[in-house]
């Protein structure tokens with residue numbers, strides 16, 4: 034395992050600037066998740082690290098060695114692709130053994146079989162080793178794909194939305210599994226996804242990508258609680274943060290220059306004495322939590338409640354915000370650092 | 384009410400009617416296509432008088448005379464001479480004796496047939512081999528003027544062979560390639576390579592790049608990735624392409640007629656001119672044609688699953 038450092042890495046495809054001067058460090062044994070919508074440059078950044086694309090500018094270092102112009106093979110990387118990762122003409126065993134049979138590996142048959150079995154056990158696909166790669170369920174295929182990456186001892190794991198083709202339940206299982214495996218192996222991992230839940234649960238640090246620019250990189254909690262701008266604030270949290278005009282809610286202590294206010298749904302208080310009047314438009318029960326969609330003077334606001342709270346569409350209520358929980362953004366969309374984490378923590382007592 | 388309306392316009396019903404229509408169409412076409420083949424097959428087993436009788440005989444006494452004649456040269460002898468030879472030894476001697484003939488030796492048919500085999504399979508192998516490499520390059524690399532080059536390659540197929548036959552004839556004479564097996568292999572390869580490149584490029588385009596990239600990241604060279612990952616997945620495409628190339632080279636008539644004679648002549652220009660007594664020996668021609676069809680039928684049946692997937696560009700999965 035090794036540290037990976039990208040400095041000012043840029044990449045264009047014709048007119049499209051897929052990445053603009055990306056600075057990123059993935060520490061030894063760290064799990065970094067790049068989060069971004071489609072076309073943000075997530076796959077491109079992984080391909081640059083793997084050597085499948087040449088950077089137009091900047092340098093890439095793996096374990097202290099500059100590898101910017103190296104071909105893929107000597108970089109010693111394991112890559113889990115977004116799709117098409119298994120060879121349909123091989124069995125599961127042969128798929129997993131494929132990286133071990135690469136030239137220069139010089140492993141004996143027994144060593145290869147032992148290693149494959151060990152990883153198959155880890156991923157709980159031992160009984161599938163004889164299957165054709167095409168005779169697997171989506172979840173098993175993805176586990177084999179991850180297994181292919183794990184059989185080697187690469188300097189870094191690159192994973193391109195490995196869970197995106199799975200259904201919700203399996204995705205959750207695999208998330209837990211992946212985190213466990215990564216932790217056990219101490220594997221340096223660069224993982225990209227557009228799923229905020231994956232990012233929040235897997236990452237040591239989340240990097241938020243927007244049109245080829247790394248907007249912010251920090252621990253999941255820091256990115257969630259102190260987003261740099263409205264874009265980042267919107268990428269994390271479900272339902273999305275409420276972005277409101279300053280006049281909609283009566284708030285104390287707004288910093289000067291606040292053009293827009295961000296309030297997370299869980300920070301919205303209902304039946305707040307002296308709060309802004311609002312009407313309940315819809316109630317969505319999610320099990321433990323309930324999302325209440327409200328309307329206050331034509332502005333839609335989401336509130337997230339722990340309990341259903343006996344609201345029904347058409348009810349009227351009043352809105353407030355947990356003290357110190359509102360975020361202020363300037364006219365450019367950047368957050369004005371007045372509502373900092375400590376005040377939030379004080380407010381919650383955590 | 385709405386349920387009834389749905390039944391009346393049932394998708395299934397339309398499909399069934401369509402199926403019947405399609406079935407009848409296919410059967411009618413198959414009939415038209417099969418009749419000449421059936422006629423050839425039958426004629427091969429007729430005696431020469433039966434083969435030219437009018438009206439044509441559908442029921443006849445089968446005879447192997449055509450097959451004997453296509454493989455042999457014979458000469459007519461007087462009954463006294465035939466008497467002096469004693470009784471015929473082999474079954475084919477018996478057949479020719481009936482017509483007062485003795486077999487004087489093998490005909491040139493076997494040699495022509497072998498020429499067809501060597502030239503057909505040789506040029507198919509070369510065309511598919513070169514086509515695979517070129518198609519891979521066109522599919523995976525940035526080639527300057529790629530589209531123009533591909534069009535140029537295809538454009539060699541747009542004119543009828545006869546249009547270039549004279550220049551090629553002159554060129555081959557100068558190069559000493561006329562009436563040689565090598566010359567014919569090169570010529571058919573050149574014609575087939577364009578088809579092979581286009582077909583195979585289509586198949587390679589269908590294979591996601593990620594397969595090779597995964598191999599390259601795992602430490603394989605590009606060539607190894609090609610051999611281990613791409614080639615196995617191209618099997619159906621290669622089989623389909625090879626059959627198409629083989630059919631062309633096997634059936635080609637115009638070039639073969641013009642460029643070959645004594646040495647490298649293939650079966651197509653040879654078969655129709657098999658002369659018997661008093662004109663063409665139709666049973667022999669039909670027997671030769673039947674034998675000529677065998678390899679193509681054999682390979683098509685052998686590779687039919689691959690072919691089906693190949694011709695439909697992978698749309699039909701087994």
Ligand SMILES: Nc1ncnc2c1ncn2[C@@H]1O[C@H](COP(=O)(O)OP(=O)(O)OP(=O)(O)O)[C@@H](O)[C@H]1O
Pocket residue numbers: 046047049050051069070071072073074075076077078115227
């Ligand atoms: N080979 C290529 N040729 C041209 N443009 C490309 C190429 N690869 C990527 N791009 C462009 O670069 C941008 C970033 O693409 P990238 O694949 O990195 O996005 P992504 O974040 O992985 O998106 P997704 O979530 O859809 O996978 C996109 O605008 C894309 O169209």
Ligand SMILES: [Mg+2]
Pocket residue numbers: 075076077115193
């Ligand atoms: Mg991508």
